[in-house]
Amino acid sequence: MNTPVQPVDSVRHTDRMWDATESLRADIDRLEFLEQLGHGTLPLDAFRFYIEQDRLYLAGYTKALSLLASRAPDATTAAFWATSAASAVDEASLHESLLSGSALPPSDVQVEHSPTCLGYTSYLIATAATEPYPVAAAAILPCFWIYADVAVRLAGAAHDVVARDPEHPYARWVSTYDSEEFREIVSAARALVDEAANQATDAQRDAMIDAFVVATRYEAMFWDTALHPTPWPHSRMAVSQ
Numbered sequence: 690m691n692t693p694v695q696p697v698d699s700v701r702h703t704d705r706m707w708d709a710t711e712s713l714r715a716d717i718d719r720l721e722f723l724e725q726l727g728h729g730t731l732p733l734d735a736f737r738f739y740i741e742q743d744r745l746y747l748a749g750y751t752k753a754l755s756l757l758a759s760r761a762p763d764a765t766t767a768a769f770w771a772t773s774a775a776s777a778v779d780e781a782s783l784h785e786s787l788l789s790g791s792a793l794p795p796s797d798v799q800v801e802h803s804p805t806c807l808g809y810t811s812y813l814i815a816t817a818a819t820e821p822y823p824v825a826a827a828a829i830l831p832c833f834w835i836y837a838d839v840a841v842r843l844a845g846a847a848h849d850v851v852a853r854d855p856e857h858p859y860a861r862w863v864s865t866y867d868s869e870e871f872r873e874i875v876s877a878a879r880a881l882v883d884e885a886a887n888q889a890t891d892a893q894r895d896a897m898i899d900a901f902v903v904a905t906r907y908e909a910m911f912w913d914t915a916l917h918p919t920p921w922p923h924s925r926m927a928v929s930q
């Protein structure tokens with residue numbers, strides 16, 4: 690008797706997720722924030738706003754990764770996400786040093802989450818806590834992959850900025866994400882998401898694509914809002930009056 694042969698799916702599910710964000714990624718490449726960052730013409734106060742928001746983002750992202758680790762199917766996978774959570778704390782030390790140094794304009798405004806930052810972190814935490822593991826892993830992947838992808842192109846554009854002053858805040862930012870070490874981490878994260886897709890139901894695999902698209906949208910909005918702020922409709926002052 691012939692044993693039924695399972696069809697082999699030669700397309701990686703992460704490739705499908707990547708393809709679903711093609712036009713979104715083209716929009717990201719054209720974002721004024723990233724173009725100006727690459728050319729070194731981005732206003733420093735816009736970069737400061739971005740770094741302040743990103744510091745808040747990293748706190749939420751660390752929680753989302755820790756939740757994801759707790760839901761991972763095996764110990765090795767849990768350790769990868771938990772190590773990534775610890776690395777996000779290290780990543781935040783770049784932000785601390787940029788904000789406490791003299792390269793960025795000082796600010797004494799009390800920083801609160803922008804709507805985009807709160808939306809993104811809340812989405813990641815809620816998804817990590819409540820969605821099936823494959824969907825939660827897919828939602829976190831753009832945080833790795835989009836950054837590595839953008840950094841490669843930005844490193845080319847920012848070549849002059851880096852050559853002029855490797856300690857320039859934009860040069861430090863670009864070289865953090867344009868590194869072989871980061872690309873290896875991204876590739877390991879991708880492999881885990883593909884593995885999760887192989888164990889997922891068809892409905893979950895569709896939901897993985899949706900989650901990847903939503904998180905990629907937030908990545909685009911996050912950069913854009915630093916140059917084109919979308920503040921809360923009512924300020925903190927107005928609320929307390």
Ligand SMILES: Cc1ncc(CN)c(N)n1
Nearest residue numbers: 743746832833836908911
């Ligand atoms: C918004 C955002 N997305 C991703 C990363 C890269 N960990 C980040 N620092 N900030």
